[in-house]
Amino acid sequence: MHILLTGGTGLIGRQLCRHWLSQGHRLTVLSRTPEKVAKICGAQVRGVALFEDLGQEPVDAIINLAGAPIADRPWTSRRKALLWASRITLTETLLAWLETRAQKPQVLISGSAIGWYGDSGERELTEASPPSIDDFASQLCIAWEETAQRAEAMGIRVILIRTGLVLSAEGGFLSRLLLPFKLGLGGPLGSGRQWMPWIHINDQIALIDFLLHRIDASGPYNACAPKPVRNREFAKTLGAVLHRPAFMPMPALALKVCLGELSLLLLGGQKAVPARLLEAGFTFQFTDLRAALDDLSSRL
Template sequence: MNYLITGGTGLIGKALTKELAKHASAITVLTRSPKAALNLGLGSNVTFINSLSIENIENQDTVINLAGEPIADKRWSKIQKDKICSSRWNLTEQLVEFIQAANKPPSLFISGSAVGIYGRQNSTEIDETFNNFHEEFTHHVCAKWEAIANQAKSNKTRVALLRTGIVLDKNKGALAKMLLPFKLCLGGKIGNGRQMMSWIHIEDMVAAIVHIQQNNALSGPINITAPNPVSNSSFSADLAKAINRPCLLTTPAPLLNLLLGEMAGLIVYGQNVVPNKLVQNGYNFNYPTLELALDNLLNTK
């Protein structure tokens, strides 16, 4: 099995590449820094490139597109919004053009998206059939990203869109950023704490992608979240309990709005997203509850 992966050195991509490298014939990873990527130890059958050509697409069994400017690393200025959009849309357009032009296109194109496509929602349960989107920046980014990726669909190429939730990993991403204040006894809920958090353990994230690759019935938008989303208040309490710290403080929403501007909406609002497609197509979660996930990530030596 041959793979092309974009974003293969990021949080999800690195873990996925390591897993696929155990069985793949060859993996090609697109990265801005091929020399630096050589030191990541992703596998002897992994090759790094810093630009794409149609030759990189020909004879690939699966193309996995995970690249994109991090959405929560910087305040959303106009320049930063343009980077977030262009880093996703432009590369996906290039991949689609090459897939369409290839003599032997991949049988599967897996492309990133996020639960942000739903926009801010209340506690209503959201599966892949939900279409009452809230029009805001995250929806705009993901909706166009998905629309571009869908153009690769043909009788030769299946397209799967990963509507990913908050990926939990001890060393990177959202959980890693939360740990320090909680360890310093400064953690707590945000705003009223009722906003829903749709999360997934990094191991389930990787395993779900492998499951999609192996299951031809899975295509179109797929929610990549654990089956038990929780409120921000519950998440905060469970995290504090997992590291034996109190959960006493509250971060007021107006303060976040002042500090982060429009980007504060990622934290102040949420979505109650469930992975119906994955469950209905036989995926069994290793970490279906937050308690199990945090115990594994934070208390396993």
């Protein structure tokens, strides 16, 4: 199978490349620095700077994960524009390219996030739950999904991956928590009551591969473990795994002052469950947070 990835040099994309190379698939990664793709993703992975560089070469599946990191810095007007362009504008460019192709791919798996639902309090969220459009992260995900779904009009099956907080030793949000926790300064954010939908990187890769090979899979899937935890429980468990205390809370006011609108992403939460994945028969390797963190601990 020939698979084209956007965002292939990111945390999830790199792991997908390793996984699919081991299965013998042919991989192409769209990148602003295509000359670096082979080093980052694997010697057999081809890098291209533009979709047009592929010509009319057949592509069986597209994995659309490109997007600037959403929590790296405050959401200034300029940062919001970059977040939007790196997701929605790039997906629109992808659609325009697909329109020109005589042979269309069978499936488009496009990224999204649990943030699609917005801050949802205590409500349990399945894929049938409605979104809250009160915050920028939710609006961003809604627009990203709606743009990707336009590929269905070309006869392409579209799968939307609403990813939770990915636990990995190679980067992501967990790496940003390590320093304060190792210094004994870790703890809950705000009240600590907000729900955190998490997923181990191994399960993230496995579920994308699972959906790629299911010809009946389409629409949104919550990519998170079946047992979300509250922020205070996450902090306590991470502290225990690192053998450090985790009782230094970060006051909500301080987060709002330092991060502005971005603080809503950290102080809000989603009690999301992977209802559709479980119904489809996907089996999670990690359903317990402590077991997931223990698995990563030697590499943290």
